[in-house]
Amino acid sequence: MSKQKKMTLSKKQNLTGWVFLLPGALLIFIMSFVPMFRALLLSFKSGVGAKMAWSGISNYVRMFQDTVFVQSVKNTFFYLIIQVPVMLILALILASILNNKDLKFKGLFRTMIFLPCATSLVAYAIIFRSLFANNGLINLLLVNLGILDQPYAFLTHTTSARIVIIIALLWRWTGYNMVFYLSGLQNIEYSVYEAAKIDGASAVQSFFKITVPLLKPTILLTAIMSTNGTLQLFDESVNLTNGGPANTSITMSHYIYDMSFKYVPNFGYAAAMSFLILVLVAVLAFLQMKVGDKRD
Amino acid sequence: MLDGTANIVNNDTLKIVMETYKSLKDAGVLTEVNSWDEYVGDFVSGNVAGTINGCWIMASIQTAEDQKGNWAITNMPSLVGASGATNYSNNGGSSWAVTTKCANPDLACDFLASTFAGSNELYDNILPSGALATWAPAGDSAAYGEPSEFFGGDAVSAKIVDFATKVPTNITGAYYYEARNAVATAITNYINGSDLATELQTAEQTVNFNMGQ
Numbered sequence: 001m002s003k004q005k006k007m008t009l010s011k012k013q014n015l016t017g018w019v020f021l022l023p024g025a026l027l028i029f030i031m032s033f034v035p036m037f038r039a040l041l042l043s044f045k046s047g048v049g050a051k052m053a054w055s056g057i058s059n060y061v062r063m064f065q066d067t068v069f070v071q072s073v074k075n076t077f078f079y080l081i082i083q084v085p086v087m088l089i090l091a092l093i094l095a096s097i098l099n100n101k102d103l104k105f106k107g108l109f110r111t112m113i114f115l116p117c118a119t120s121l122v123a124y125a126i127i128f129r130s131l132f133a134n135n136g137l138i139n140l141l142l143v144n145l146g147i148l149d150q151p152y153a154f155l156t157h158t159t160s161a162r163i164v165i166i167i168a169l170l171w172r173w174t175g176y177n178m179v180f181y182l183s184g185l186q187n188i189e190y191s192v193y194e195a196a197k198i199d200g201a202s203a204v205q206s207f208f209k210i211t212v213p214l215l216k217p218t219i220l221l222t223a224i225m226s227t228n229g230t231l232q233l234f235d236e237s238v239n240l241t242n243g244g245p246a247n248t249s250i251t252m253s254h255y256i257y258d259m260s261f262k263y264v265p266n267f268g269y270a271a272a273m274s275f276l277i278l279v280l281v282a283v284l285a286f287l288q289m290k291v292g293d294k295r296d
Numbered sequence: 297m298l299d300g301t302a303n304i305v306n307n308d309t310l311k312i313v314m315e316t317y318k319s320l321k322d323a324g325v326l327t328e329v330n331s332w333d334e335y336v337g338d339f340v341s342g343n344v345a346g347t348i349n350g351c352w353i354m355a356s357i358q359t360a361e362d363q364k365g366n367w368a369i370t371n372m373p374s375l376v377g378a379s380g381a382t383n384y385s386n387n388g389g390s391s392w393a394v395t396t397k398c399a400n401p402d403l404a405c406d407f408l409a410s411t412f413a414g415s416n417e418l419y420d421n422i423l424p425s426g427a428l429a430t431w432a433p434a435g436d437s438a439a440y441g442e443p444s445e446f447f448g449g450d451a452v453s454a455k456i457v458d459f460a461t462k463v464p465t466n467i468t469g470a471y472y473y474e475a476r477n478a479v480a481t482a483i484t485n486y487i488n489g490s491d492l493a494t495e496l497q498t499a500e501q502t503v504n505f506n507m508g509q
Contacts, residue, residue, distance in 0.1 A: 065505070066505060067498075067501075067502065067505075068502065129330065129331055130331075130333070130334075133329075133330060133331070133334050134327075134328075134329065134330070134334065135334070135337070135343075153328065153330070155330040156328060156330065156484075241330075242330075242331070244330075244484065245484045245488070246480075246481040246482075246484035246485050246488075247481055258477075262473055263471070263473050263474050263506065264470050264471055264473075264474070264506075
């Protein structure tokens with residue numbers, strides 16, 4: 001009783017705040033952090049199905065000897081290195097075009113470019129698969145226009161299968177990143193551009209000297225998010241190409257799924273591979289922050 | 297193989313299978329598709345003359361009402377040059393098992409023996425929903441002898457049960473999907489011009505790697 005009387009108003013308010021935070025924090029802890037910790041423990045075990053035994057770091061050694069997993073790492077980095085820069089540059093260009101005050105039907109264009117983000121990952125992957133099928137729309141167009149003599153099997157050739165995945169990803173995610181840039185551009189005074197125009201700066205110059213430097217924090221954010229998303233790529237690999245031809249388009253997450261639910265399950269090994277993705281994401285995000293963020 | 301080891305590199309039958317598959321594909325006899333909907337679409341739209349598959353594909357074939365009477369079922373061509381090759385094969389299916397943890401194994405065995413392994417009535421009842429038996433006596437019933445209009449008035453159900461009795465047995469093992477994916481990778485690479493022996497070597501290594509956990 002005497003203790004409570006000593007409490008100041010701010011202390012009381014702080015306590016109330018913590019009480020409100022507690023349920024959410026507890027749920028996140030139980031639903032997210034506990035499973036993550038359990039998965040870490042699991043990654044040091046090995047065995048078939050539920051029969052697991054401690055095996056030290058054998059799972060982590062094993063994944064570097066696993067040719068299919070190494071192939072999946074290479075594939076994922078192929079997507080990352082090509083798709084992320086192309087997508088971010090495209091998004092940046094689109095955002096600057098749509099930020100123009102004199103442009104008509106801006107809302108319509110914005111909606112159209114953002115709309116792909118509202119589609120389900122599985123649905124759009126299946127649509128791209130049928131578009132690029134042997135008797136799909138793309139082949140139909142190419143043959144009828146006389147560009148090809150007979151349909152090209154896009155999804156049974158390594159390079160074209162990977163390109164189709166990249167095109168699909170660009171279609172799905174460019175608008176999403178563009179919205180971040182558009183909102184970032186709202187914070188840049190339009191008068192800055194007008195001043196530059198009066199000083200004789202061209203559109204290209206003001207893009208590189210004003211837009212890009214001032215948007216740097218947003219670019220950093222989207223780069224980290226896209227890297228994270230690409231390293232965890234799953235739906236496109238499963239639904240669009242099914243990892244084929246001959247595992248040359250399979251992603252890390254797809255292989256982890258196969259290892260857990262399609263093959264004789266080895267959850268310890270699958271958990272270890274998942275932690276490699278976590279490490280890769282963390283390292284790449286750290287590097288990007290070091291390179292991109294010059295604020296002290 | 298029977299002892300649970302992978303039999304890929306020294307498997308002469310598999311080599312003939314892969315060579316035959318490649319020559320059929322190169323000659324344009326087989327058409328290659330990327331997905332299940334493309335596969336079904338190809339025979340429903342009449343792009344292909346036939347398909348080799350388990351009897352469960354009949355349901356998809358019969359969705360093409362306009363092709364009624366044009367389809368027929370026959371046994372498959374045997375693999376030339378492979379020893380012990382027959383005109384019969386199997387793809388898919390399921391099994392019934394009584395586990396060691398079962399509280400009353402005798403009752404469970406008796407139940408299975410008097411239903412799935414002994415009741416023509418049961419099989420006649422589930423036939424209209426598409427469940428075809430491979431239990432040989434089921435094929436003798438009147439329901440199985442019913443002619444199918446779609447397949448040109450042939451008694452297809454009885455025919456398939458008869459085929460099923462001639463299918464040689466094989467052991468797939470627990471690592472069936474690992475082996476299947478590894479061999480599929482090898483076939484794809486072989487079709488695209490890779491050396492057959494090297495691809496089989498890689499496939500066996502992959503399967504052995506997956507089994508050695």
